[in-house]
Amino acid sequence: MPVQNPAPRRIRSYPVCLTASLLILSLTMACGGSDPAEIHDRMLTLDSHLDTPMRVFRIPSDLSVRHDRASAAAGDLDFPRMREGGLDAAFFAVYVQQGALSEAGRAGAKRTASDMLDMMEGWKIRYAADMAFAHSPEDVRRIVGNGLRAVCIGMENGYPIGTDSTAVAAFHARGVRYITLCHSRNNDICDSSTDPAGPTWNGLSPFGESVVREMNRLGMLVDVSHVSDSAFYDALRISRAPVIASHSCCRALMDNPRNLTDDMLRDLAARGGVAQINLCSFYLIRTEPPAGRRAAMDSLKRIYGEWDRVPPSKRTEYEEARAAVDRRYPVPKASVSDLADHIDHAVRVAGIDHVGIGSDFDGGAGLSDCPDVSGFPAVTAELIRRGYSKKDLAAIWGGNFMRVWGEAVRAASK
Ligand SMILES: [Zn+2]
CATH class of the missing domain: 4.10.860 (DNA Excision Repair, Uvrb; Chain A)
Incomplete structure (x- = not known):
């Protein structure tokens, strides 16, 4: 005897108010639902800073395979874990450590950056089933719409530019869409927030000003993470487009010169920019x-x-x-709750339209309850718990960054 499906009769027997509730529930779900995991999945999510190219440049690893975190080649990202963490798009940094400000040092930095870009060029075929490179906000939307991960390219440290501002256009032509002006030491462009020798330029150098103008001309984002406070204000003053801090936390909560003061957060926002909060424990809490x-x-x-x-x-x-x-x-590692404290603070000071996430995974990031990119849904769940709406979450998780990127591109054509 066939098993009778009792479902229709059961629904008919529900009281009217319950039927109405079910209808509302199913309508809510059709419009996006309220389950944190579902909300996370439906948003466009963009992480503005990962150091994955540096990691796989040093120790080759297959990014199309899901690695166990315990293995030496795991790192914090592979494409399967990116999918698991609902991360749609990410800026992968071409990072070059600051070395001597000599002709040989600059040439070596340029070579390293170029070799790293060559390596990434190979990903187009190698990882075609997982990702495609995005060179504009429109590319990101198209690629994500096609079900792939959108990989964008940033450059962490302007050292490979050397003292030749035409190199900016050469790197732009290779797909680089933001440059973090310096790293942990001063360079030819500007002072770093963490150079033990103190400032060289008291902000941007005259050459650094020409680099910012060239970046504006090309529609590249100027990234002020790592730069000294004076260099931050010089960049804000010189740049025709809003600037980004691709991976920086709040100094009011954790006193580290790498973090942004409340004044900096406010001024960055007033110029239309965005502060992308970092997941490195040592920028979030005292460890x-x-x-x-x-x-x-x-x-x-x-x-x-x-x-x-x-x-x-x-x-x-x-x-x-x-x-x-x-x-x-x-x-000791910071937690998702510590990260959310920094996001809350930045939102209070800069406003909901000027805050995002730039994890620094593969560059030192990792929280006790979000150890790699696969853990990102926990961040969304915590922010929902703290009262953020879907609209707020979409802004933080990529909307704000995409808007600022679009503005930088538009400012170039003016
Ligand atoms: Zn960094």
Whole structure:
């Protein structure tokens, strides 16, 4: 005997008010639902800063395969984990460590950036089933609409520009759409917020001003993360387009010169820019390293040298030794709630239209409850718990950044 489907009769027997409630519920779900995971999935999500190119440039890894976090080649991102975390689009940084401001140093930096871009060029075919490169906000929407991850390219540290502003156009032609003017040390463009030697230029150098103007002409985003406070204000004054902080937190909550003061947040917003909050624990909370960690890290440095100068033949060995130190002397990690505190603060100071997320995954980021890109739905869930609406979330998760990017492109044509 066939099994009778009792569903229609049951629905007919519901009281009117319950039937109405069910109707409202199904209509709500059809319009997007209120389940945090579903809300997260339906939004366009963009992370404005990941250092994945640096990681796979140093230790090759197949980004089309889902890696277990415990493996040395896992890092914080592969395309399967990007899908799992509902991350649609991301700026992958071409990062070059600051070295000597000499002809040889600048030429070496340019070569490294170019080699990294060559590596990414190969992804077009290698990862065609997972991603495509996006060079404009429209590209991002089209690529995501086609069910692929949109990979955009940023450059972290203007060191590869050297002292030749025509290099800006050359990197733009290769797909670079923002430049973080400097990194942890001063360069030819500007002062860094963390150079132990103090300022060289007291802001942007005259050459740095010409770089910002060239970036404006090309429609590239000027990124003020890492720059000194004076360089931040110079960039704001010189740039014809709104500027971004691709991965920076709030100094009022964690006193670190890399973080933005309330005045900086307000002024960035007043000029139409966006502050993308970072997921590195040491920018979010005060982290006391356990006793013994410093000695262990010093000993690693004695054996292998600076972490990003380890020769290719020793890199895997170094990573394993480094992972062993992390296991033995773990640094306390911030949580999604700590991240949400910074987002709340930035929203209060700068406004909901001027805050976003730039994780710094593969560059030191990782929260206790969001260890890699697959954990991003937890961020959305926490923000919903704190009362953010779907519209707010869409703004934070990419809407604001996309708007600012569009404005930079439009300012170029004026
Ligand atoms: Zn950085």
